[in-house]
Amino acid sequence: MITLRHAQDRGHANFGWLNSHHSFSFGNYYDPQQMGFSHLRVINDDTVSPDSGFETHGHKDMEIISLVLEGRIAHKDSAGNIKELPVGEYQLMSAGKGIFHSEFNASKTDPLKFLQIWIQPNELGGTPGYQQKAFGEEQGFTTVITPDGKNGSLQVKQDMQLIQLILENETETTWQADKKRHYYIQVIEGELSLDNGVIVKAGDGAKIEGQDKIHFKKISEVRSKALLFDLV
Template structure:
């Protein structure tokens, strides 16, 4: 493993209403050793207090994925979308040539915890678009957002795929990326639980990269929920 990102080493910001842990450089947090992996540029682990949120702000030319862990997120944008994203659902917004949006905790009683994920697109200046869906787990690895919307997943404008990994305690799986057609890298971010990867222990908030044709043997130390990114090597 050439790149390991431990939870306690992440950057972050705490504004009272928002407590955010940054896997990669973001906002006021900057570290040239942690600028992202391939086209994956942001994984922010955000906890937003009841009734609070991000006021209207703009994005362009970015694939923005929200993965709600606990609670519910209220989304509004300048294309007319108004949605609530509860835990278990996945949201993808393609900012394209520009979109304004806001994100708020949908509850005035409970905090919301979600992962804010940014992936650089492979097309620019397109019409903004939005998708949201509950995707039931089907086996250990289930596609959530893919390059072509395969197997009921959402789609994104990039040669990249995002899967949810779910394992029960002591369950095993082998993770690898193939270079049969093009070089790839993988990145595993643990949402909850703990596991051993090739004998190294990881827990919630930890992450690591898998390089081309590197085989990684995973053994769940407890029930595990994680996100597996299949990315182009750049």
């Protein structure tokens, strides 16, 4: 079963310096039908004005993933990490027993666009952690996050994987799924056709359940890029 989540149906908040679209309930946006999916709790599609950002604030017991789509994030946290996150790099911050951080647009002239993703962990407390890595722009599937950090992936405190999918020269591919698991696809660029002709465009998401394979076909002239969440 595939349940489509259109981009225009997401929650929306505009604070002037921040324009954000919420795939799931977040902040002042509440929809009892959109409280997350398995352990995937938040996908926020954020645009931050130049020289603006999120002042220092705290998190606890959450795995927080950021992916920059345009611009650069200036990151600073209470564990002593002072980093910049450019386009295409993935950041995974494990809040653990508690961490404070700030996220700012590193540019004084250009907007910052990024996805912020929250995963509920399977263990509470512990020492906060920080990971950051680029995984390139290879065709097909690239595993970015796993529970055990295999093959150089970032390590998350949950039974889940995050896979990057890019289709450009190749036009279609298939992910071997498990009917007992849950999958979520978030499209970043282009358009994809899924099983049964379901069309997923940039900004759209889709919940996928009860399938032993997921077929992806690029149907746009430009390349298609998406995130595939493999969830318990």
